[in-house]
Amino acid sequence: MLDQKSLSALREAVKKLDDGFAALPAFESKAPSSERLAEVLNATAGRLQDNYPYFHPLYAGQMLKPPHPVARLAYALAMWINPNNHALDGGRATSAMEKEAVAEIAGMFGWKNFLGHLCGGGTMANLEALWVAGQLRPAKKILASAQAHYTHGRISGVLQLPFESVACDALGRMDLNALANRLERGDVGTVVVTMGTTATGSVDPMPEILTMRAKHGFRIHADAAYGGYFVLARNLEKHTSQAFAQIGEADSIVIDPHKHGLQPYGCGCVLFRDPGVGRLYKHDSPYTYFSSSELHLGEISLECSRPGAAAAALWATQKLLPLRKGGEFACGLELGRKAALALFEKLQADERFVTAFAPELDIVVFVPRAGSAGEASALSRKIFEAAAKRDLHMAVAELPIVFWENNLGTMKRDRETLTCLRSVLMKPEQFDWLPRIWELLSASAKDVLRARN
Numbered sequence: 395m396l397d398q399k400s401l402s403a404l405r406e407a408v409k410k411l412d413d414g415f416a417a418l419p420a421f422e423s424k425a426p427s428s429e430r431l432a433e434v435l436n437a438t439a440g441r442l443q444d445n446y447p448y449f450h451p452l453y454a455g456q457m458l459k460p461p462h463p464v465a466r467l468a469y470a471l472a473m474w475i476n477p478n479n480h481a482l483d484g485g486r487a488t489s490a491m492e493k494e495a496v497a498e499i500a501g502m503f504g505w506k507n508f509l510g511h512l513c514g515g516g517t518m519a520n521l522e523a524l525w526v527a528g529q530l531r532p533a534k535k536i537l538a539s540a541q542a543h544y545t546h547g548r549i550s551g552v553l554q555l556p557f558e559s560v561a562c563d564a565l566g567r568m569d570l571n572a573l574a575n576r577l578e579r580g581d582v583g584t585v586v587v588t589m590g591t592t593a594t595g596s597v598d599p600m601p602e603i604l605t606m607r608a609k610h611g612f613r614i615h616a617d618a619a620y621g622g623y624f625v626l627a628r629n630l631e632k633h634t635s636q637a638f639a640q641i642g643e644a645d646s647i648v649i650d651p652h653k654h655g656l657q658p659y660g661c662g663c664v665l666f667r668d669p670g671v672g673r674l675y676k677h678d679s680p681y682t683y684f685s686s687s688e689l690h691l692g693e694i695s696l697e698c699s700r701p702g703a704a705a706a707a708l709w710a711t712q713k714l715l716p717l718r719k720g721g722e723f724a725c726g727l728e729l730g731r732k733a734a735l736a737l738f739e740k741l742q743a744d745e746r747f748v749t750a751f752a753p754e755l756d757i758v759v760f761v762p763r764a765g766s767a768g769e770a771s772a773l774s775r776k777i778f779e780a781a782a783k784r785d786l787h788m789a790v791a792e793l794p795i796v797f798w799e800n801n802l803g804t805m806k807r808d809r810e811t812l813t814c815l816r817s818v819l820m821k822p823e824q825f826d827w828l829p830r831i832w833e834l835l836s837a838s839a840k841d842v843l844r845a846r847n
């Protein structure tokens with residue numbers, strides 16, 4: 395089930411890496427005995443078996459998928475060196491690889507002259523973007539939608555910047571009237587525009603928010619941690635593709651290679667349109683930056699030590715799968731979206747289920763039809779459990795009932811939220827697996843709904 399064929403390429407690459415250091419005097423490394431090593435490694439494998447099968451198409455729950463084999467191997471290969479991309483002193487080759495790979499990501503948004511780097515993930519990347527925003531608009535409000543990731547409220551707390559949430563519309567996007575009203579009251583420094591919310595993949599209306607920026611002069615930070623790569627997809631609806639077409643007009647962008655970019659965890663990316671914000675990072679270090687007068691990534695990053703291996707993995711992945719519209723990588727995203735649309739259609743056509751709005755990216759949310767919102771919520775949890783017993787792994791989310799408003803019919807609205815089933819179809823293979831996913835979901839719902847009657 396797990397890829398093992400690619401391991402032989404790693405042996406060859408380690409040999410090639412070793413050749414690069416052949417001129418050094420030989421030394422005996424303190425490696426443990428191979429028996430003991432194997433024993434502990436097998437024990438580790440045993441412990442790791444206690445996981446949901448994130449790599450399998452039947453894992454259709456949270457935003458989780460395995461890295462591409464080339465990312466896994468390049469990361470492992472770099473571990474023989476363990477470079478540190480804080481400074482060129484610690485990660486010469488991988489700092490160069492990071493700059494190249496990040497420039498390719500910025501290129502997707504049409505940026506050539508920018509400032510950016512990798513970091514630990516979406517939280518760290520957003521922290522940095524809001525830290526810069528807070529310095530440029532001191533003490534002004536940060537706004538993000540009610541469906542934006544909770545990290546923005548927490549980060550604003552850490553940065554001691556005032557934060558306010560803006561209501562969402564029935565499609566899970568920032569409500570433009572609510573935003574306009576809030577802007578009229580003044581004092582807004584930055585609007586976080588979420589390009590793919592965590593719960594439903596909804597994309598905030600970037601073009602209209604850009605128009606409001608022209609009037610009010612706030613900064614726009616695009617949180618594209620989840621959705622950013624969809625800028626390459628050709629099968630988006632009009633609203634979504636228009637929003638992505640203008641993402642390059644934001645002041646800063648966050649995108650997570652460790653979500654849709656096929657990377658191991660520990661790989662986020664923050665980008666600034668104006669490279670001049672680099673001055674805000676200015677600091678002296680008595681210990682680092684000695685080996686070269688060239689830019690060290692630590693001079694433009696809040697984190698100090700960072701895995702150069704993450705840069706090697708990203709660089710290798712983008713060499714194999716360039717970030718091009720119509721390329722293999724982009725087609726993979728399109729397939730996940732096709733799978734989500736196909737699941738949505740099946741759910742819509744089946745009277746046992748109530749769908750919310752159509753997926754904007756590759757995330758589908760739905761509930762079983764029931765007499766009341768409370769009952770539907772309880773049944774969602776039961777279907778989630780019944781599906782897991784059949785090895786189909788979905789997720790559960792608590793979302794505003796207005797997302798379902800058009801389809802609820804006579805269902806009693808006895809709660810403001812619905813506990814729903816949520817499926818993130820991030821893996822291209824899931825398109826071919828959809829009949830099987832549907833069969834298992836349908837059978838699980840049948841059991842749960844029969845037991846209710």
Ligand SMILES: Cc1ncc(COP(=O)(O)O)c(C=O)c1O
Nearest residue numbers: 515516517543590592617619620
């Ligand atoms: C839109 C969005 N922003 C930020 C984050 C936080 O990212 P991370 O979990 O990589 O810290 C997430 C995580 O799901 C997200 O979906």
